Amino acid sequence: MAIRILGENSSESSRADFVNIRISGEETARNKKNTEVTLKDIYNVCDFSGLTNITNQEIAQAEMLIEKEVLVGVISIKKQIDILHKKGYKIYYISDMYLPETFLKEVLTEQGFWKNGDKLYISCISGKTKSKGDLFDFVAQENNINFKQWHHWGDNEQSDYKIPQKKGIHAHLIKHRFSNYEQQILKQDLFPGIYINQQLAGIQKATRLSFDSLPQLNLGVNITIPLLVSFVFQILEDAKQSNIKHLFFLARDGFLPFFIAKQIQPHYPSINLQYIYTSRSALYFPGTKSAEYNDIKEVLGKLTGKKLKELFIDRTNIDISEYISDELSCKIICSEKEGEELLIKLYQNEAFKNKISLEYIIQKGLVTKYFIQTGLASKSKDCAICDIRGTRKCHKIINQILFNAGFSQVKGYYLEVTSDRVSMHKGDYYFSIFYSERYKNTHSSLRYLNSLYAVIEQYFCATGSQRTIKYAENKDGIIIPVYEEKSEYKYGKELCNLHQEIAKRYIKHYINNKLFLYNKELQIYIYNNLYRFAQYPYKTDLQPLTKVRVNDNKFHYSTLVHKYPLINILKKDMGINEWPRGSLVYTIYSYLGEKLGRTLLTYIKK
Known part of the structure; x- marks a missing residue:
């Protein structure tokens, strides 16, 4: 709210003062009353005059608007309420809350929780509270309810469980805990300014609880999407500073980052985003000398x-x-x-030499035409490509093809580049978050990222779509991608669809809470969870990975993670295209259970 009122260019000091005044105002208002305070009571004792000319009434309205934007209904609770409504039950919503009744009813209605006949009781109107117990008495008397016939659900152990239980109400404690990764974010209070780690953990939890429970959900909400959203925000910001006007995301790994960038694009209107169909198979052959x-x-x-x-x-x-x-x-x-x-x-x-020479000339010409058609081939020096990870060979080939055809070379954006990557040459600039040689020989948790490449490519960025293997020209003169037969992947498509839905909701909260302004500061929390996942993945996170297939080429497939015989583990005999650490951990959990297995893993360094 401080940023919304004071502006995105406000200082950290002014934001801290605003937050302090608002928190202190609520404390002062509560000390003046024995019952629950109202929002008006709070703002009556706040003085923002040194920070802004906006009136307290307008700030209070802004607070309610922000509350409405960031409040997220828990899908599992909504489904239970829907069932009760269908059975003819009326729901009485009871809350110790300072926000106005009309506002709360609007939120409940907009999110589908409210039905005609339901009632709402809030402490700031009634003057009674759940925490003291008299709000339960008030509701029972007004509606002639017998406590023994009353079922109450809530998440506060004291006011929603112990107090109503003492009155004879059937109390049910709702436990929507922070996940292990969210708890880690909360524990690392590293930023001295506004409570950004609490907000980050909160939006991850809110996003997670807005979905039905799925095996893939926890990993998507806590690791995959925070990592990629942070990455995309950073490259768009760099592209803006570098005067990049056209950013091309390379198939297939670039699809989810492209989707995320499209959600963020309103913040970067000067950058045109495009998804282009290519692959190593489509580039290496026509890109050779x-x-x-x-x-x-x-x-x-x-x-x-x-x-x-x-x-x-x-x-x-x-x-x-x-x-x-x-x-x-x-x-x-x-x-x-x-x-x-x-x-x-x-x-x-x-005959073979003639065949391969002719095919080489054809494909080289078609690739060049495709780059011209998509706009990647330009002389304006304002284009860049985005890939997830690799050796930068594709980047080098793209730039060679463009240079040989008389066009400007393009900048490259990567989440990770490998130690055997193509070195930077004139006009061949690139940006990367991770550099694999920096964690290969370290003794810290960073080194576990070294074997995570298959997870990043085959799980985080899964699309399930067909692989481009070359190009062809149709009857209208349009260059179209030619796909590998039977390269579609149902599980990959389902995973990609889920990741897109998670991304939409997560980005909405990330933007509404203005966390993008702290994108760099938040990366330490996001990366730390990535390191923890790479070193000590939880069993619930490994199970979805056992369904992912990986391959060295179109003829040989295996699964990303699977249980190995102990003899293979001892001999370190595991597939090179799989995630060895993941399979090691999954195998240990299978034999010893997760609790004992995690203890043992602290002694296994590889």
């Missing part, structure tokens, strides 16, 4: 343990079946030398 042996070998990557046919389909979308025998193309390559010999043999086939 040539279709000759050495360049294609680099595109194919590591050969050992792979099949040449699968590698070519995955990296170039070319089927080599007609150019080399199935015996050779489908055999598992035992060494890099053997793979190189097979590749040399393939390049001895002139």
